[in-house]
Amino acid sequence: MEPQIIKFYQTGSFAVGNRLLDDSQRSVQADMRRSNSLNSGHRACQGCGEALGARYAIDAAMQATKNQLIAVNATGCLEVFSTPYPETSWQLPWIHSLFGNAAAVATGVAAAMRVKGREEVRVIAQGGDGGTTDIGFGCLSGMFERNDDVLYICYDNEGYMNTGVQRSSATPPAARTSTTATLGADPGNVFGQGKFVPAIAMAHEIPYVATASVAYLRDLEAKVHRAMSLRGARYLHIFVPCPLGWGAASEDTIRLARLVVETGLFPLFEAEHGEVTGRYHIRNRVPVEEYLKLQKRYAHLFGKRPAVDTIGRIQAMADRNIRRYGLLGEEA
Amino acid sequence: MEKPFAITLDVGSSLANKTGSWRTHRPVYVDRLPPCNNQCPAGENVQAWLYLAEEGRYEEAWRKIMEENPFPAIMGRVCYHTCETACNRGALDEAVGINGVERFLGDQAIKYQWRVEAGAPTGKRVLVVGAGPAGLSCAYHLARRGHAVTVLEGSDKAGGMVRYSIPKYRMPREKLNAEIRRIVDMGVEIRLNSPVEDLCAAIAHHGCDATFVAVGAQRGRHLQLPSTARVPVLDAVQILRDLEREEAVPLRGRVIVYGGGNTAFDVARSAVRLGAIESLVVYRRTREKMPAHRSEIREALEEGVTLRCLSTITHVGDGVLTAERMELDAKGQPQSTGETETIVATTLVLALGQDADLGLLSGVPGVRVADGLVEVDRNLATGAVGIWAGGDIVPADRNATVAIGHGKKAARQIDAFLRGEVLRRPVKHELASADKMNTWYYSDAPRAIRPILEAVRRTSGFAEVVGDYDEGTALYEARRCMSCGNCFECDNCYGVCPDNAVIKLGPGKRFEFNYDYCKGCGVCISECPCGAIARIPEAI
Amino acid sequence: MLKQTEGSHAVAEAVALCRPEVICAYPISPQTHIVEALGEMVKGGDLARCEFINVESEFAAMSVAIGASAAGARTYTATASQGLLFMAEAVYNAAGLGLPIVMTDANRAIGAPINIWNDHSDALSMRDSGWIQLFAETNQEALDLHIIAFRLAEELSLPVMVCMDGFILTHAYERVDMPAQAQVDRYLPAYEPRQVLDPRDPVSIGAMVGPEAFSEVRYLAHAKQLQALDRIPVLAAEFAAIFGRESGGLVHPYRTEDAETIVVAMGSVMGTIKDVVDEMRAGGAAIGALGICSYRPAPLAAIRAAVEGAKRVVVVEKSLAVGLGGILATDVRMAMSGLHLHGYTVIAGLGGRPILKSSLHRLFERAGRDDLEHVTFLDLNWDVVNRVLDRERAVRRSGSIAENVLRDVGVTSTPGV
Ligand SMILES: Cc1cc2nc3c(=O)[nH]c(=O)nc-3n(C[C@H](O)[C@H](O)[C@H](O)COP(=O)(O)OP(=O)(O)OC[C@H]3O[C@@H](n4cnc5c(N)ncnc54)[C@H](O)[C@@H]3O)c2cc1C
Ligand SMILES: Cc1ncc(C[n+]2csc(CCOP(=O)(O)OP(=O)(O)O)c2C)c(N)n1
Ligand code: SF4
Ligand SMILES: [Mg+2]
Secondary structure (H helix, E strand, O other): OOOOOOOOOOOOOOOOOOOOOOHHHOOHHHOOOOOOOEOOOOOOOOOOHHHHHHHHHHHHHHHHOOOOEEEEEOOOHHHHHHOEOOOOOEOOOEEEOOOOOHHHHHHHHHHHHHHOOOOOOEEEEEEEHHHHHHOOHHHHHHHHHOOOOEEEEEEEOOOEOOOOOEOOOOOOOOOOEOOEOOOOOOOOOOOOOOOOHHHHHHHOOOOEEEEEEOOOHHHHHHHHHHHHOOOOOEEEEEEOOOHHHHOOOHHHHHHHHHHHHHHOOOOOEEEEOOEEEEEOOOOOOOOHHHHHOOOHHHHHHHOOOOOHHHHHHHHHHHHHHHHHHOOOOOOO | OOOOOOOEEEOOHHHHOOHHHHOOEEEEEOOOEOHHHHHOOOOOOHHHHHHHHHOOOHHHHHHHHHOOOOOHHHHHHHOOOHHHHHOHHHHOOOOOOHHHHHHHHHHHHHHHOOOOOOOOOOOOEEEEEOOOHHHHHHHHHHHHOOOEEEEEOOOOOOOOHHHHOOOOOOOOHHHHHHHHHHHHHOOOEEEOOOOOOOHHHHHHHHOOOEEEEOOOOOEEOOOOOOEOOOOOEEEHHHHHHHHHOOOOOOOOOEEEEEOOOHHHHHHHHHHHHOOOOEEEEEOOOOOOOOOOOHHHHHHHHHHOOEEEOOEEEEEEOOOEEEEEEEEEOOOOOEEEEEEEEEEEOOEEEEOOOEEOOOHHHOOOOOOOEEOOEEOOOOOOEOOOOOEEEOHHHOOOOOOHHHHHHHHHHHHHHHHHHHHOOOOOOOOOOOEOOHHHOOHHHOOOOOOOOOOEOOHHHHHOOOOOOEOOOOHHHHHHHHHHOOOOOOOOOOOHHHHHOOOOOEEEOOOOOOEEEOOOOOOOOOHHHHHOOOOOEEEEEOOO | OEEEEEHHHHHHHHHHHOOOOEEEEOOOOOOHHHHHHHHHHHHOOOOOOOEEEEOOOHHHHHHHHHHHHHOOOOEEEEEOHHHHHHOHHHHHHHHHOOOOOEEEEEEOOOOOOOOOOOOOHHHHHOOOOOOEEEEOOOHHHHHHHHHHHHHHHHHHOOOEEEEEEOOOOOOOEEEEEOOOHHHHHHHOOOOOOOOOOOOOOOEEEOOEOOHHHHHHHHHHHHHHHHHHHHHHHHHHHHHHHHHOOOOOOOEEEEOOOOOOEEEEEOOOHHHHHHHHHHHHHHOOOOEEEEEEOEEEOOOHHHHHHHHOOOOEEEEEEOOOEOOOEOOHHHHHHHHOOOOOOEEEEEEOOHHHOOOOHHHHHHHHHHHHOOOOOOEEEOOOOHHHHHHHHHHHHHOOOOOOHHHHHHHHOOOOOOOOO
């Protein structure tokens, strides 16, 4: 018998780990020595996607930098649940300044490291979608434009969760928030508003822009690794379901983060210097309803008379993403 | 560092905050029953041995099979592998090729002469009547438990119907012999050419403490057909037995086999190999209704066997048979139409099933026989204390795997009986049904194709038709197993917990929940690929 | 070394002598010349081992400073007016986090109406932010205060704002004594941060603090400023020892001995006031002045000690607490509480209005006669004001007061309604 290389593994690359793989080929999260940068005892809600995403991303960055990492955090759930006096869950040097300035504070930290000749120490800024796409957007754009050596991570839970689920510029159409009531002719958030910051980040032609989802750990970690292998301004936009704000079951966090990608509503891709260099091809395409109906914020679409038109418009958004980013491998 | 009060905190200090108190439900690790295990008539722990095999731990995998079934090489060839029908992976792409992996492991064991040791002698002696799969399985399991076993076998070779009915092209004899020899090597005594006519006498003669009867169903059923008797009418079972004995078999010219079971096809396919001009299977219902295995039918057709379904033979004439065309009624039952046709025939073989010859039991007090089968309770005990029965002679599916399972079950009961204990039934785990799985995590992996001998090369002899998996393929198939209901250390729970409340214990040691911090969100439960975590309410 | 130079440039040179490691800048008049000069020094290599970052806003400037300082770099920035307000949230934050950032405020009025000229409204709007605020009387003191500021900030781990009057000081060419690098190095040791972001010893900075500890945190901020009250005179003395001149300190009393009238003020106006004091003293008036260098912490005891023997105190301030009166005056009143003195508040020099010696003469003379309102607006054009007020009493309508005033003085062409 010819000696053969076994290429197939029981769970391929989709599970967190794989006992059949060499340690070096497993995900950071599978490693017993992972840094647990965001440790137990934090006060995030049950099933919080942001808590998960933060540990995924920071642990990966810690591994990539051999723990030579400093994190800057915007105000928001992540900050509040991780550092209420007298306890912090962080295991790395971390600072919280304000809601809208994480990118700039990170610029300052990076400048300090550079001037002190400690370029091995890398800097991450992180915040929620509100802290990123709205109030922190000026600082973010400034950091991008100067190409400061910072990886900015946005944990997108599509709303101002920490203040009680208000609308942000990342809130999707039709979604109910406490400031987009399901009343009137256009219940929920209106169509035709909002912005997709990864695309704006690309317009800055920074070295690296990527989107990720907590349901695709391997992909997420690979992107953090890629980001940390580069210098200059980098942006990672991670989709993190919020069970509380979305009215979803806590155990559905990863399911939702998967469905949003498999529907096409949230494209996973990466770009370097403004050009898309990689995209995730949908593995198991599903209609948007499957994603929407698990969340109470869309409950008004599925009443006695389902809002077929609205659902259709959301489906059209998914279809447009699929076209625009070439999310269906062969067909594209 | 002289830290400013309250604003600057020591890292990791949140461990003081035990968020476990938030929980209303807790996750617990469970081992659920994989559908394959549940289905296996021999009670094999299929998932467990696939788990070992996928790590390349073939000997351990083989030993895992051997805990339940002493015949992996035989099973890997003749087992109807209903486990594969039950396999959850079937809904994803295709069932795992369990049977092929089992054969690979069985053959590895023969190649490397892996052995099983008998248990420490107990001083007890058990008599087994019949060296078919049931009897041999029982003998093996008793030997492992340290009992002395004597097997009385009427024929000149052990193996029962597996030897005397299943043709060589499906069951190469060196594999059969090797697996039987391994049992003999454990100290089991098989007395060949020792038919038992009176069980009580045999028990008295051999002075044993318990008995297992597994004499099988060897007598072909007969059918009286109106006949002008110029076409020889033969019995399928007898033909197969003669084939094994390498006696001349009159399967020449146009061979018509009447019946739709595996026996019919074994004869029809043997006829092709022996040079028959035509080998036609006649069956009264439709092809879909044939009890024979799909693969059996397909392979037969590939080899040139032809079928005539919805047809009954009504008369045997001079070189011709008369057949009546049947029609299915509303209930799917075949009804005669009165239309007849003739079939040119050299030989007619009846393959209409087998009956048991239970004469040896007639004088045994307490043993009851009904409809030609021995009555047993669910532990296979007959009405007579100290006598168990199993295999083809008791009411159950008739196949080797069931027989082997009976042998094991009886052995356990006998062992308990001999030790003066009552066997407690183990609690059956909850089934790892598809709804408990999260199959997203399994890579797309179509089933490996088992090599099949080309049809032309098959018909020219009795070479084995279905080939072996090579190591790579066996490993691949083993790795397709989803490990339903049983942790396979994919690290998902460890990874997906937003609260780091899963403790990884290291290779082979699985995981533990840290209930100090687990908030009970249930993400680990949703994302466990194999459904090995259950959710139970907290007592609040 | 003595040299004739622009105030901004002098400050830039002094800052450079302090070996800053990170400088962030966003332009606003009248701060521009300072950061321009520093930028040039960094780019040209004269200021080595320093990062100069052109940020997109003052909010970012202070935020970058926060990050750099928390990561252990000696950090400097400068702003004024709208810029200070734009960074307000971060100004408070820097103090709350105890980061020893030094910032120049080239004092300027706050709009609307937009006005680029000098007064103290900007700095005083931040008086409760927790920053130490030092006011310079001259360009020499402005440059000296920056050196002292770094020392003070880093000793106490508190940010320090050096306030210098926009244009009046920043754009004035004056002779200054520029210290030597060795002198500065002797006075200002290398920055040893009290808390620092460093993977070698990780901490979480900027926790959320609830009612259970917030008061304590705030008290400690207060206590730190009280410590500063003790340190500022000490550092001024040390400064004098090394540099051979008086700069800094809490207050600058001027001819207060047996003065019946004491004029209190901050910043460059002290120069004018001192001249007037001298002239009036020559005329026999018992008048003196008290310059306040340390606005925050408020040197209540020093003020009290200085004014205790007088009969009246006249606070001349370039700021207005709208609806109340004086801002500085309120603090001075507090220092005087229990002393039975007359207290007068004079709002002067808003938005760059010149404070004339003649006006001050008249003012102080009236004060000497106790013939002053409690709150006086120096050189206010009552004509204009009364016309507006009369009109508004007659017709209630909205619209910009500024525009109406300009229309009244005939500057705008917008036809009146
Ligand atoms: C043609 C054919 C093909 C088959 N193919 C398959 C297949 O592919 N897969 C499968 O799982 N099953 C198959 N079966 C069924 C399977 O062979 C039987 O179900 C199985 O062998 C039953 O095992 P057993 O031990 O109960 O009886 P048997 O295998 O019949 O063994 C009984 C043994 O007892 C001996 N014996 C009988 N009477 C006495 C006596 N009085 N004293 C002493 N010894 C005696 C016999 O000689 C025999 O050795 C097939 C059956 C036939 C007929
Ligand atoms: C300047 C300022 N404005 C408003 C707030 C109130 N605030 C704190 S957190 C927050 C919402 C945060 O939303 P996001 O950034 O999306 O993070 P999330 O909590 O959703 O993770 C708001 C509005 C603030 N702290 N500071
Ligand atoms: S996937 Fe594996 S464990 Fe599950 S049913 Fe199939 S063979 Fe059994
Ligand atoms: Mg948010």
